[in-house]
Amino acid sequence: MPDVLDASPYDALLLLSFGGPEGPDDVVPFLENVTRGRGIPKERLKEVGRHYFLFGGVSPINDQNRALLDALREDFAEHGLDLPVHWGNRNWAPYLTDTLREMVRAGHRRILVLATSAYASYSGCRQYRENLADALAALEAEGLELPRIDKLRHYFNHPGFVEPMIDGVVRSLAELPEDVRDGAHIAFTTHSIPTSAADTSGPVEDHGDGGAYVAQHLEVAKLIADAVRERTGVDHPWQLVYQSRSGAPHIPWLEPDICDHLEERHAAGVPAVVMAPIGFVSDHMEVLYDLDTEAEAKAAELGLPVRRSATVGADPRFAAAVRELIVERAAAERGQDVTRCALGTLGASHNLCPVGCCPARAPRPAAAGADSPYA
């Protein structure tokens, strides 16, 4: 029997994710949930709806989260971590508020949240914290006693997140035709966000232009590229690029776009590209459509050999990383000294988002941070 791990004071883990449609009838109401009050052009919404319909109206994200739940439960059982795991989403069933209500009714009082976003930014951090505040407000209005909620730190530089992606890039390089393999470039790709949101992602004083969002992605890209060089003996040039831009055209978003990048690399004589979607914890629609469909078509048109490397998904090393993050945070909450594991030079991210971290355009209550109105 393994030693019993101590998760106290926490009594449950909540996997908090984006949610996605599970059939054609879900697509429009899902997109209405996502875009409520966010000012996304109608044309863009029609286009994104088309992406979902191409795949039968089913986003891969829910099955990915079900697989992650299984992997977490299996890992916790194997390692003596007795912590129930629940799942709730921002935009689709199971909805966060419903899950939180069930958790409170089941007697959970100290809940730790794992968000399926590894990096700092409004979309990947504070927006989830706003969702938690909204859910708490709803439960309060129902007369329920509110639990205390904390959120796990950003895990972009945890080895259990980075190592599966190193394997993925090495595998994708090996799949390229031999005559273009050694000359291949790596395009590390992530969700584009408005440059204004990037600049204010994370504590403002800590980063330059592009904020924590760009700095953290550059760190992961470098960690992977260095490890790939060590594993293959080949120095593959790389760049951080972006995908899935939305919003109005006159608002600047992070660039270059992956498709423009493929064009530019091809024109520069680069013989092949591996696209590594480091910004996505698992296979989202952005991976299936924007990379596997759209960028692949662009590459085919150019005659440029490309491979898309695997996302982390339910890799057992990621499940183990989540267990380590929980044990680490629980010990810190109990006032113990802990080693906080992180690769590279940025160090382990903050446990508690500081005041003003990744601000929204219009300030709204956000839970699980230093500026939370809840205990």
Ligand SMILES: CC1=C(CCC(=O)O)c2cc3nc(cc4[nH]c(cc5[nH]c(cc1n2)c(C)c5CCC(=O)O)c(CCC(=O)O)c4C)C(CCC(=O)O)=C3C
């Ligand atoms: C940084 C980031 C992440 C990563 C962090 C995280 O994981 O949270 C992420 C994840 C996701 N984004 C997703 C889907 C969508 N995102 C949209 C819109 C937007 N995303 C943004 C940013 C991000 N998004 C932004 C700045 C917008 C503009 C509007 C706004 O400011 O809110 C829209 C509206 C249409 C469009 O404009 O594309 C959709 C449908 C799905 C589900 C995919 C699936 O079904 O598999 C997932 C996991």
Ligand SMILES: [Fe+2]
């Ligand atoms: Fe934050």
